Amino acid sequence: MLVYDLTKKFSREEVYGITSQLRRAIISIMLNFVEGHARFKTGVKIQFFETAYGSSKECKYLIFFCLKRNWINTEEYKKAISLLDEAGAMLWSLIIGLEKNKETKK
Numbered sequence: 001m002l003v004y005d006l007t008k009k010f011s012r013e014e015v016y017g018i019t020s021q022l023r024r025a026i027i028s029i030m031l032n033f034v035e036g037h038a039r040f041k042t043g044v045k046i047q048f049f050e051t052a053y054g055s056s057k058e059c060k061y062l063i064f065f066c067l068k069r070n071w072i073n074t075e076e077y078k079k080a081i082s083l084l085d086e087a088g089a090m091l092w093s094l095i096i097g098l099e100k101n102k103e104t105k106k
Contacts, residue, residue, distance in 0.1 A: 002079065002080055002083060003022055003023060003026040003059070003080065004023065006066070006071075006072055006076055006080065007019040007022055007023060009071075010066075010071050011071075014071075018062060018065065018066065018071075021062060022059065022062045022063070022066070025055050025058045025059045025062060026055075026059050028051070028052070028055040029052045029055045029056050029059070029087060029091075030052075031052075032048045032049070032051045032052035032055065033048070033049065033052045033091070035048050036048025036049045036051075036052065042098055042101065042102045043102070045098060046095055046098050046099065046102075049091055049094055049095050049098070050095060052091055053088060053091040053092060053095065056084050056087050056088040056091065057088070059080075059084055060081060060084050060085075060088075063077060063080045063081060063084070064077070064081075
């Protein structure tokens with residue numbers, strides 16, 4: 001929700017640019033997590049979780065870009081980055097755990 005609130009104040013000329021890209025990337029994190037969770041094969045789960053993790057990194061760059069363009073302030077930046085770091089850490093732990101579990105089953 002934070003990203004949607006932040007992008008509401010972006011310039012109208014960015015609706016099809018950064019606003020759209022950031023909103024799609026942020027929702028991609030959760031959508032790929034949900035889809036991965038619904039899969040039965042560990043390798044497929046990992047693939048979706050890795051895509052979600054990649055989207056979190058994309059969002060971090062886009063948030064940084066927005067800060068540099070002065071579209072968001074430092075406080076907004078820190079809050080968004082903190083949430084993205086937390087989500088990324090959880091995804092990374094999940095991926096590593098699944099990889100380890102996959103290796104022990106061999």
